[in-house]
Amino acid sequence: MMTENNRPPTPPLSVLVVDDEANIRKTLTLCLESRGHRVVAVGNPRDARLEADRQAFDLAFVDLRLGTENGLDLVSALQGIAPWTKIVVITAYASIDTAVEAMRRGAADYIPKPFTPQQVALVTDRVATMRAMEQRIAVLKEDLGRLHPEVSFASQHPGMRQALETARQAAPSEAVVLLRGPSGTGKTVLARAIHGWSRRAHKPFGTVSCPTLSPELLESELFGHVKGAFTGAVRDNPGRVAACEGGTLFLDEIGDLPLALQPKLLRFLQDHAYERVGDPQTRTADVRILAATHADLEKALEEGRFRPDLYYRLNVIQVDLPPLSERPEDVRRLAQEMLAFFGAQNHKLFKGFSEAALDALCAYAWPGNIRELRNAVERAAILCATELVEVAHLPAAIAPQAPPVQLGDHLSLEAIEENHIRRVIASTHSLQEAADILGIDQATLWRKRKQYGI
Numbered sequence: 001m002m003t004e005n006n007r008p009p010t011p012p013l014s015v016l017v018v019d020d021e022a023n024i025r026k027t028l029t030l031c032l033e034s035r036g037h038r039v040v041a042v043g044n045p046r047d048a049r050l051e052a053d054r055q056a057f058d059l060a061f062v063d064l065r066l067g068t069e070n071g072l073d074l075v076s077a078l079q080g081i082a083p084w085t086k087i088v089v090i091t092a093y094a095s096i097d098t099a100v101e102a103m104r105r106g107a108a109d110y111i112p113k114p115f116t117p118q119q120v121a122l123v124t125d126r127v128a129t130m131r132a133m134e135q136r137i138a139v140l141k142e143d144l145g146r147l148h149p150e151v152s153f154a155s156q157h158p159g160m161r162q163a164l165e166t167a168r169q170a171a172p173s174e175a176v177v178l179l180r181g182p183s184g185t186g187k188t189v190l191a192r193a194i195h196g197w198s199r200r201a202h203k204p205f206g207t208v209s210c211p212t213l214s215p216e217l218l219e220s221e222l223f224g225h226v227k228g229a230f231t232g233a234v235r236d237n238p239g240r241v242a243a244c245e246g247g248t249l250f251l252d253e254i255g256d257l258p259l260a261l262q263p264k265l266l267r268f269l270q271d272h273a274y275e276r277v278g279d280p281q282t283r284t285a286d287v288r289i290l291a292a293t294h295a296d297l298e299k300a301l302e303e304g305r306f307r308p309d310l311y312y313r314l315n316v317i318q319v320d321l322p323p324l325s326e327r328p329e330d331v332r333r334l335a336q337e338m339l340a341f342f343g344a345q346n347h348k349l350f351k352g353f354s355e356a357a358l359d360a361l362c363a364y365a366w367p368g369n370i371r372e373l374r375n376a377v378e379r380a381a382i383l384c385a386t387e388l389v390e391v392a393h394l395p396a397a398i399a400p401q402a403p404p405v406q407l408g409d410h411l412s413l414e415a416i417e418e419n420h421i422r423r424v425i426a427s428t429h430s431l432q433e434a435a436d437i438l439g440i441d442q443a444t445l446w447r448k449r450k451q452y453g454i
Helices: 024-035 045-054 069-079 096-104 117-146 160-171 185-195 215-223 239-243 259-271 296-304 308-314 327-346 356-363 367-382 413-427 431-438 444-452
Strands: 014-018 039-041 058-062 086-091 109-112 178-179 205-209 247-252 274-276 282-283 290-291 316-318
Touching: 014 024, 014 045, 014 069, 014 205, 024 039, 024 117, 024 413, 039 045, 045 058, 045 069, 058 069, 058 117, 069 086, 069 096, 069 247, 069 274, 086 096, 086 117, 096 109, 109 117, 117 215, 160 178, 160 185, 178 185, 185 205, 185 247, 185 290, 205 215, 215 239, 215 259, 259 274, 296 308, 327 367, 356 367, 413 431, 413 444, 431 444
Parallel strands: 014 039, 014 058, 058 086, 086 109, 178 290, 178 316, 205 247, 247 290
Antiparallel strands: 274 282
């Protein structure tokens, strides 16, 4: 049986205690803080709602009798403010009826007074496990939505190795990290890695793409809005900042952040304070900001499109990701790793790329960087019907194909034979099928492939 002494540690929670008895508030606060949780204790529903408006809580202990008011009414109110908050009802008037009613209104658990530290620890651990599971599920859903292969951070390129070392050193801190580099170099993947290397790894990670929304919708996406704040605001939205409480928020393409929104982000970076659209109530959130851009922020400063104070606040630690064209030594490794991923995804087993295909991959400039490489490898994995990916399976932009050989062209029979064999192999699902079409056996086809380097 697990005891209090050998119970595994749980992630720290932000806890709200609501009880009209000062001794109960003090006892619960000491009990929870001794286990590393952050606690705010109040004595009435009004103060509870004010605190819930100001900051996000993972857990709330709510007394059933709060003077002349019913604590059950507060359960629904707190759930409306922050649906993710787990509420535990505590009361000296324990009964099956009140327990059922508390659960019906959204409570996660129920303990009677007088309670012991062990009971408080047990229910807190249960809620911490539940919150961690919910956050992990949210991350997995986001990962499933992207369905991309994990990009390895191993690199032989000095610039890339320096960028990764800087990112790893910065990860345990609370500093803002600004990732810079061309589109497709893996800034989003590195931002997620920084979160995973940090002390906030067990808390949420969110991403907001600045260019994809209008200024009004972007502010709502970041900081939230209240019902009726604008046309279409049919319900309250807590916003990504509140949803990432305790975790990390990644702002992609920060160079496209509208000028009118920049002072609000600067204020949040400095004071962790913000307001939802349509609501004057000031709130706070414990969220670390990471940002990325491919834009020339210095030019944007000169042209007045980016605030200098925000630029200097964001640029605490800068990590520059070199384009793939500068690191051809990494192309081979990345391509092979991606081929294994997309092969498994398409239920195929590949031996790899032919030397000619690898040479074509390494010689290409990759203007779209890792994102373009990913797309090229995925295409090859889908189109290739053999164990070895050939030049013919790569996009024409990467490996321009010679015009099809026509009968009567001034070419040797050997060149015509090679071209014909390559085209048949690329368009069939197996070597046996290719041999049947060519009218030869597999042994002969193997010799021809070896002869022509196919």
